[in-house]
Amino acid sequence: xxxxxxxxxxxxxxxxxxxxxxxxxxxxxxxxxxxxxxxxxxxxxxxxxxxxxxxxxxxxxxxxxxxxxxxxxxxxxxxxxxxxxxxxxxxxxxxxxxxxxxxxxxxxxxxxxxxxxxxxxxxxxxxxxxxxxxxxxxxxxxxxxxxxxxxxxxxxxxxxxxxxxxxxxxxxxxxxxxxxxxxxxxxxxxxxxxxxxxxxxxxxxxxxxxxxxxxxxxxxxxxxxxxxxxxxxxxxxxxxxxxxxxxxxxxxxxxxxxxxxxxxxxxxxxxxxxxxxxxxxxxxxxxxxxxxxxxxxxxxxxxxxxxxxxxxxxxxxxxxxxxxxxxxxxxxxxxxxxxxxxxxxxxxxxxxxxxxxxxxxxxxxxxxxxxxxxxxxxxxxxxxxxxxxxxxxxxxxxxxxxxxxxxxxxxxxxxxxxxxxx
Numbered sequence: 001x002x003x004x005x006x007x008x009x010x011x012x013x014x015x016x017x018x019x020x021x022x023x024x025x026x027x028x029x030x031x032x033x034x035x036x037x038x039x040x041x042x043x044x045x046x047x048x049x050x051x052x053x054x055x056x057x058x059x060x061x062x063x064x065x066x067x068x069x070x071x072x073x074x075x076x077x078x079x080x081x082x083x084x085x086x087x088x089x090x091x092x093x094x095x096x097x098x099x100x101x102x103x104x105x106x107x108x109x110x111x112x113x114x115x116x117x118x119x120x121x122x123x124x125x126x127x128x129x130x131x132x133x134x135x136x137x138x139x140x141x142x143x144x145x146x147x148x149x150x151x152x153x154x155x156x157x158x159x160x161x162x163x164x165x166x167x168x169x170x171x172x173x174x175x176x177x178x179x180x181x182x183x184x185x186x187x188x189x190x191x192x193x194x195x196x197x198x199x200x201x202x203x204x205x206x207x208x209x210x211x212x213x214x215x216x217x218x219x220x221x222x223x224x225x226x227x228x229x230x231x232x233x234x235x236x237x238x239x240x241x242x243x244x245x246x247x248x249x250x251x252x253x254x255x256x257x258x259x260x261x262x263x264x265x266x267x268x269x270x271x272x273x274x275x276x277x278x279x280x281x282x283x284x285x286x287x288x289x290x291x292x293x294x295x296x297x298x299x300x301x302x303x304x305x306x307x308x309x310x311x312x313x314x315x316x317x318x319x320x321x322x323x324x325x326x327x328x329x330x331x332x333x334x335x336x337x338x339x340x341x342x343x344x345x346x347x348x349x350x351x352x353x354x355x356x357x358x359x360x361x362x363x364x365x366x367x368x369x370x371x372x373x374x375x376x377x378x379x380x381x382x383x384x385x386x387x388x389x390x391x392x393x394x395x396x397x398x399x400x401x402x403x404x405x406x407x408x409x410x411x412x413x414x415x416x417x418x419x420x421x422x
Contacts, residue, residue, distance in 0.1 A: 010345035029395040035365035069130035070389040076137035121175040125188035136198035140407040167214030182237040201408040229288040253308040258297025259324030265331035320371040326394035337402040
């Protein structure tokens with residue numbers, strides 16, 4: 001049965017404050033940890049991609065850097081929450097990052113490997129953003145390799161990726177750091193914004209936060225604001241908009257991606273809070289990004305967010321992926337705390353109901369990563385259950401104060417995930 005736009009107003013206190021809802025969120029987080037924790041370690045290094053039942057898809061898989069780093073990040077959160085076994089996964093992932101993904105000859109971190117070594121040896125800003133996030137999270141969890149990894153990836157980002165004249169990072173290089181293209185992308189810069197905030201919180205070094213604010217000003221304050229708060233994805237080297245760019249539908253789809261509008265809605269409020277609430281434009285921009293994602297991206301007939309829109313706001317990729325819904329939860333949680341109103345609370349509840357009905361795999365565990373337009377499980381873009389990161393954060397972000405990265409707020413919080421004082 002489809003779930004179109006809600007027509008009932010939210011009533012009473014926020015779900016985020018209700019003990020039953022908080023216990024439900026905690027239970028969902030535990031189920032996700034259970035699915036990904038057991039059997040995901042590849043003895044040859046890195047982690048397996050899991051099938052729909054939680055078994056490895058391949059005996060010799062290609063390990064992409066964003067998968068390795070996200071596992072380190074998520075299980076660093078597990079360490080901070082007190083989940084047994086998390087520390088072994090963090091240690092396994094950190095060792096693989098340092099000993100295998102890291103390019104000891106040229107510096108930086110290669111995109112992917114298999115058992116024979118590098119499979120794709122390019123140096124991608126997207127991947128390096130997640131190395132920074134993993135190092136920052138592992139530092140909060142007390143891993144002994146974290147400081148070395150954090151120092152190394154920070155230097156690589158500064159020397160090779162960061163472009164001071166633009167206030168953002170370049171996208172990609174060959175293994176020897178020769179340029180590959182003139183392409184500039186918002187997705188890598190968005191995730192770097194997340195990682196820079198985490199690094200600032202882990203180290204106290206203001207330069208990380210300054211870079212995050214400059215990226216936000218470029219991507220949202222300059223470009224998204226001029227496009228009625230639609231987030232442009234693809235740019236030329238001078239950061240002029242490239243409306244005609246065609247790339248991979250997984251990482252660089254043509255047009256606009258409402259899920260990224262939702263991701264930025266949360267990141268802006270987090271950046272605003274961390275920066276001392278100095279940038280008055282950020283809260284309103286967050287509200288507009290969230291509203292536009294609902295107005296233009298939500299399927300009013302079947303429910304769910306269309307994956308990508310064309311420049312006339314028509315659905316271009318009509319699949320419904322798990323991660324935009326997860327990001328909608330994070331955005332709504334931050335908005336309900338900083339900019340509370342009925343619209344934000346109603347959609348917080350409505351998206352969780354959609355997730356529970358259509359995305360959570362209540363039989364086998366994990367979430368379905370992709371649904372067809374008519375909400376049937378599909379695999380046109382993704383195979384198996386490839387990711388813990390988005391879903392886990394959706395379950396945990398509403399349980400903690402909307403003031404920073406999960407690692408920081410877990411460390412500082414005096415409440416457990418069920419709402420009771422520690």
